[in-house]
Amino acid sequence: MDIIIAEKVNKKFKLKQGQNINNNGVASNQIEVLNGFDLKIKKGEFLVLVGPSGSGKSVFLDLVGGLSTPTGGVVYLDDKPVEAPSSKTAYVFQQYALFPWRTALSNIEFGLESRGVLKEERVKIARELLSLFGLSDFEDRFPYQLSGGMQQRVAIARALATKPEVLLMDEPFAALDAQTREILQNELIRIWEGTETTVIFVTHSIDEAVFLADRVAVVTARPGRIKEIIEIDLPRPRNGELRSSNEFAANRHKVWGALKTEVNKAQQDWKLAPQFSE
Amino acid sequence: MRKLTVFQKSNTAKKEKILNLLLGSSVITLFLVSWELLFQFKVVNPLFISAPSRVVLAEITIIKDGSLLTNLSVSAKEFLLGYAAAIIIGFPFGIMLGWFKLIRGSFGPFIAALQATPRIALMPLFIIWFGLGITSKIVVVLMSAIFPLIVNLRVAMTTIDSDLIHVARAYGASRWQIFRSIAFPTSLPFLMTGLRLAAGRGLLGVIVAEVFGGAEGIGYMIQYAGSTFQTDKVFAGVLVVAVTGITLDFTLDRLGRYFDRWRGEVAVH
Known part of the structure; x- marks a missing residue:
């Protein structure tokens, strides 16, 4: 199909x-x-x-x-x-495009926020994805505190969070x-x-x-x-x-x-x- | 790794800070001591120049007789009301000016013209319109403080990262969500800079307006002391204004750093 x-x-x-x-x-x-x-x-x-x-x-x-x-x-x-x-659909860009004022966790929540998912559910999904990418210890970091690879992992997690x-x-x-x-x-x-x-x-x-x-x-x-x-x-x-x-x-x-x-x-x-x- | 480098940087920055503090305070001390000595050895006429010790005495006098508190509270009221009005009007207006092309096109030139007009030159008009009481002073503070806010927030809107807008759109965010989740956080550091500049301008505005025409407030107190040759009291008033200004600026700077912590340069400052 x-x-x-x-x-x-x-x-x-x-x-x-x-x-x-x-x-x-x-x-x-x-x-x-x-x-x-x-x-x-x-x-x-x-x-x-x-x-x-x-x-x-x-x-x-x-x-x-x-x-x-x-x-x-x-x-x-x-x-x-x-x-x-x-x-x-969900989108991942070359230039990561993370929100610099949001932590890793909160960045992943973004796509769910615009879809009206409740906070508790958003955090749960975001934590699961962080752990899937081995980033659980970095959930409170701002993007500037992450390497390029980690930033792009967060961006991919942000996309996957919406279950596209x-x-x-x-x-x-x-x-x-x-x-x-x-x-x-x-x-x-x-x-x-x-x-x-x-x-x-x-x-x-x-x-x-x-x-x-x-x-x-x-x-x-x-x-x-x-x-x-x-x-x-x-x-x-x-x-x-x-x-x-x-x-x-x-x-x-x-x-x-x-x-x-x-x-x-x-x-x-x-x-x-x-x-x-x- | 990264944590370590930041720590080291902030350590050298700390040393530099202490050195600067030492150098800065020794220059001020030197100035005050020489001034005092010039007075003690009667090199200068205290009627015109005063001296640090006499300023301190005058300060104590105006605290004791309650005139400082009375005048300070009038000035504070004028300042706070004008400043608040400037924020209430300037913040949304600056954002709209930056966000909507049409508003920028129509109001831009008018704002630029108003901004170029020296506000204090309008003081006689404000007195005619609003009287000699506190209203005319509030208007001067408003007119002085509003432009740094408008200009900063307008600039903030032009610095919005278009990649982020792209992301937000791709995730189906509404225009309001884009505004709330991108435009607003982007504007915060600019708002804080605007607030600092506005506080300085507003303080200047309130003092000058009181010197210009009025019957109460710190500016009036300074003006009256000056015209009656009480130089000690003039300096005492100026000192109060300076301390207020520095405190205000320091507080707003701290607040600004809090909102700026995601930028990552905070530790190095």
Whole structure:
């Protein structure tokens, strides 16, 4: 069963006044980020989006999350078009975006607060999640007192606290160092394998994509659409040792094969349009 | 690890603080001693310059005869009422000014013009409108204290982290929830800075307004003592104002640090 269906999704952005972009020799003040983006996401799967910078992966997450609406086409969540943020989705951002004046515990409570969950229940759920991430001793810490990895654990816990059907993760580990990143991937996969949550995960790291995903969707250079979907045939439950296996390397090779030409295209595009930046 | 470094930092900061305190107080002591000596050796005319010992005596006199208490309570009343009014009006207004583009566009220039007008120059008008009693002084305090609050809260709203708004929206928070859970906490440190600046301005306002025209209050007491050549009493009044100002500022600073503790620089201060 498909929980999310994107049909012929198109998204254009107006550039700021005075900026324009060169589209095959035609100057335009609009930038087309997604065009003809079709994707079906199965309930409970871990889908990873990879693609060159500027190919609209994050924009697609915003559309699913209801933070932005498509210029054309429809995104369905549980057969209903997404028009506004839904309580079925939760979001994890690259820059953690924790509330600096809230403690770890209180940050995790946030999503539940906006849904009107009572204090006692909120604290109970938040404590469970802290312990799941091994952060029980840090519940009274403010974000500045936590390392980057801990902050992102809190941000993921904040998302999981709402028991989302769909978890949207926008390069959540990109700002972390390589070791912490692997540890968090392991933790995420361990925790996710115990849930029925559908995850849409955006990354630039092919290793990360292969390690986490059931399927990797490769997005083309801008304007983005799905180029190819690669089934990752690695067994679950997965753990860190998988990374050094031959099967892992074979899957990695498949993904890179599909991605390579798009990255090259995107590089050319950047040369043509130096005035555009994300 | 982190705890340890913070501890060490605050230890050196403590040493530095003690050193600064020693240096600062020795300069003040030196000043007071030289002043006293100039008086004791009759280098200066006490009628004009007074001396620390004479100021202390004058202070005791005004405490004993009750004139300090009477005047102080009048000034305090004027200050507190004006200050409270400034908070009640300035806090929501500053926030709205920062939060709503339309309000900023329409009231921004008017506020800027009012802010640039020296309030004390309007004192004759305030006296005509509100009389020589405490109302005109309250208005001066209000007009002096309100702008630091408006300006600080307006700036606070522009510093709101857009990532946090993004998060709140993604979790389906309503506009009111976004305001309460993001705008309000962001504004608190700015509010505290605004309150400190406003207290200083308000205190200045009340004294100047009383010097300008009135029949009671510390400012009036200073003005009257000055025009009758009681320099000791002038200094005694000024001392009271200074001590009040320092106490107020210190208290608000402490309160501000409490609201700022999530920023993590508190231990290093």
